[in-house]
Each structure stands twice: as C-alpha cells, then as structure tokens.
Amino acid sequence: MSAILVVGSVAYDDVQTPFERKHRVLGGAACYFSIAASLYAPVKVVGVVGEDFASSDIDRLGRKDIDTSAIEHRPGPSFHWSGRYDYELSGAESLSTELGVFADWRPQVPDRFVGSEYVFLANIDPEIQLETLEQMRRPAIVMLDTMNFWIDHKRDALERVLAKVDVVSINEAEARQLCHTFSIIRAAREILALGPRALLVKRGEHGATLFTRDGAFWAPAYPLEKIQDPTGAGDAFAGGLIGYLARCGQADDGALRRATIHGIVCASFAVETFSVDGIEAMTREAAAERYRALRALVALEAKALRDEDPFEAAAAG
C-alpha cells in the first residue's frame, strides 16, 4: 500500500442551493481528495492556508490517515470560494473566488514526499501542475484534474502537462471544449493521443466513463434519493480512484475499472451532504456496500454477484 500525494487547494466554501445555504465550510480539492483517499491508503497534502484557517480544521484532516505537515501557513486570508447551484444541481455558478494566500503560492514538495508513488494534481494552473510534477522523483501513477478556465487560457501548458500524466479526469463539456467536438468518443481518442493512458469523463448524475487504449468502461452514478451539495464530487471521485489504485498496487485495465467504481462511491458520499461531512463519515463497510450495489445495478442477474469485500480482494467483482 503506497503513499499518495495531493497538491491542491485547502479552502473555505460558501455554498447556496435552492434549499439551503452554508457559510465558510471546509472545502478545497485537496481536502475532498485526501479525506476520500485516506480510506484506502495514507495521504500527504501539499497546500497552503491563511491565518484565518482554523487549526480544528487541520485537525479534522489529521484524524484521518492524512499527513498535514506540508500544508503551509501564510499571512493573509485562506482560499475562499462562493458558489450557487440551481434546481438541477448540475454545474455550480461561481459567485466569487477569493484566492487569498493561494494566489501567488508555488507548491514546494518536501524532500520526504518526493518519492510518493501516487500523485494527484488537483485543478490548478497547469504551469504549476508542471512545476510540481518536476519535483517528484518517479511516481507510478499521476492523475490530473483541470477545468474550462485552463482550457481557454492555458491550453499550451495544459497540453504539456497532459503529455506527462497517466490519468486525466475532466467533465463531459470540458472534454468537448478541449477537442472542439461534440463526440465524447472522438474527444477521448484525442486526449489519449496527447499522452495519458486513462481518461475519466465525468458525467455528473449519470456517472463516469473510463477510456483507455483497450476500450471503455461505463460506470453509473450511485442512485441517491437526495443530493445536498455537488461541490467536491470530482475530487472525492479522484480520491476513491487513486486511493484504490494505491491500495491494490495494480494499474491494469481491470484495476482502473474497479478504481472507477470506487471513485463513484466516494463521490456519492461527498454529494449527500454539504462540505466534506459525507466522506468524513464514510466507512469501508458503507463504501463496500455501495460498490456492490453499483455492480448489481448493471448485472444481468442479481444472483450472479459475488459477495466480496472490494477493499480486500484486488480482483474484487
């Protein structure tokens, strides 16, 4: 079970939905990712917070298997995002993004962490993703997340970093935007041609599709009766995915497919509540139950399902 490193935002979020409103709750890609991934393997966070950041929130991470010693503390305000969701709960409208100490931060990976085998470069300027990657020794798997803003404004840097990573996650609209096509299949082929050997196209409430050179794997979303807050779903997804790969120590197509389901499971816990509360409370037993339910959801015969623990068996069904 190898260590995981994540580089990304540690933040406070204000979130509005048609039903509720939350002020200054714990957020940020690195938080969602690390809490989810820590269910599978130890995680180290490289990030930055301001002087307003509550030590109790650092402690929340520390109570999981998360090393927070590389979270820098700087004078000034922490990253603070404010967003709103409509009735469809699909796609946030950003009301404000106050970068604070995050604005001119350049991640420094401490020497003790440069040997980490699994690396998640959360959504951030692709030039910074490149700089971070250059500090790493020889990671086994690097996963990258990005967004429409960087596709528009830093396409060259984005293409350079895409050529150096193993796994990319991106949502459907961004895949279309990146490749100037409506066809997700064509977009997937073009993105894989840039270098990565696996692409995860996130489809929100419809699940996610894994593309590799050998084929595609389509995972449904976990059917939830109530979704409270979609914030962080993509980072929790990445946490479950990289967490599982680190835990099982494999990265073939089968492992990537199982990891995709683990990602979906973590995302389902993330969106059930505001902030990181859902993934914080997630247990291996509860995650394994959802994993099996997701397998049953696509099975032709429910009885054909084996009752395995997907956290224990590398070849779990």
Next chain:
Amino acid sequence: MSAILVVGSVAYDDVQTPFERKHRVLGGAACYFSIAASLYAPVKVVGVVGEDFASSDIDRLGRKDIDTSAIEHRPGPSFHWSGRYDYELSGAESLSTELGVFADWRPQVPDRFVGSEYVFLANIDPEIQLETLEQMRRPAIVMLDTMNFWIDHKRDALERVLAKVDVVSINEAEARQLCHTFSIIRAAREILALGPRALLVKRGEHGATLFTRDGAFWAPAYPLEKIQDPTGAGDAFAGGLIGYLARCGQADDGALRRATIHGIVCASFAVETFSVDGIEAMTREAAAERYRALRALVALEAKALRDEDPFEAAAAG
C-alpha cells in the same frame, strides 16, 4: 415466439438538425417500433394513413415481418410532424404537428389480432390507449409510452391506463413531472405504485434505467461517434425491448434486463441515421455485436464476457 401488436402513428416527418434537413421522411411511433421489433418476432400494426401516403412506404414495412393489413387508409392528409434539434441533439422542438387523418381516428383492433400477447401502446391520448386495451383479449405484456402533454392535460386518464399496463417507458424529465419530484428513485417508486411492474426511464445519450419492485438496472447508451437524428429513439427502444420479450417468452427481472439492452441497441441504430433507415438496415448479427459491446462496457474484466448470441439464448449474457 408470440405475435406483437402496436397501436400508434404512421407518419411523415420533417426533421432539422444543425447539420442537415430532411423533408417528408417515413416516421411515426408505430413505424419505428414495428421495424425494430420485427427483427425479433412478427409484428402487426394498427394505424391510419391518409391518401398522400405512398404505397411504397407500406411496402417498406411489409418487406419486414410486419403485417400492415390493419393500417386504415382514409381520405385526407397523413400525420405530418415537423421538428428541430439543437446542437445537443437532446429533445426536439416541435415546429408543427398536423394530425390529419390521425386527429379523430379511434383504433379498431381486428378480431384476428385481439389475441396478440404483446402489445405496445405508443404515445397517444391515454383515453385512446384505454379504449384500445379494452379491445384486447388477454395480453401477456402491455407496454405504454407517453409524454409531457398527456401528463399536463389528461392526468386522470393516464393514471387509469398506467394501472392496467405492465411496462411503462417515459423520459427522465417526464418522470419528474409526473411525480412532482426531482428524485428519479422516488418517481420510480410512485409510478410502480400506480400498477406497472416495470418502468423504463429513458436518459437519452446516457442510456436507460429499468425499475422493478426487485431493484434497478442501469444500461448505458451505445457509444456512437455520430448521431444524426434522435427522432424515434424511444419507439425503437420499445421495439427492441418488447421484441426480445416476445422472442424469449420470459418476463422475469433477468429477461427485462436483457430486453432493456436490446432496446438500447435498437435505439442506437435508430439515431445513427435520419428516419427509419438505420433500424431498417439493422441485422441480427450487427445487433448482437452491439449487445455484447454494451455488456463489455460495464464489465470489470473484458475476458469474463461469454461470446453468446443474444438472439438465440434466453439466458444470454
């Protein structure tokens, strides 16, 4: 292999997409359904056409295993729908709907057809669906399609007919509209409580979900690089679904799950071309190949797939 009866529109369509425009092509729910279903079992069509309807178009149906002898010919124009799709190719905008001879038509099921075991009541006034159903002797499986217009304007009649059918197909937005909830799971529970034992929620380019009292089954859409015209996808879906049930003579949860995949396969051929051209050219071999590809798309290990012919084996994987 039992006979299938479909009651619905036989029409001409004008279709515009961002890329192309077609004038007076063969369409109508009964056409899409019967051509798809005829790949599986014999089909009888109860419908009506006007004096402008080309006998060559009746012949197109007749060249399949489709009995067109109960298509009435009346003075006046045929049903003529005109619609437009946007760049997303999701959801048509109806530009005009000229009902013609369809307007005051009341289906008369000929005596020789009232014993049909499999019945598809295509989207039409639910009062007419009820009247038609009363003429049938004792069908094994009745499937019903409906739309937002009837939910808004004929809710009582719709609820009465829902109580008398076995399988309902409806799209996601309509399910939410019918049950006044955003939760598809809650909507599914409420619709099943009205009487049907299976509900198909159509998700367009994301596939379809089957709900029964015993659980849910999530089928992806067949991944197409090019979609030319979504018209008729839902009716072709119903054709593959009912066709398979009639062919295999089973209707348990396993059969319904396999039938759902056959429905997805037929829908994929329908949307690849304008009009019914795609399903008209579909072969059992090509459909079986897509069936297996859809199973591979959700399989954890590609090698675990059995290479069966889904048209021959009732328990095909």
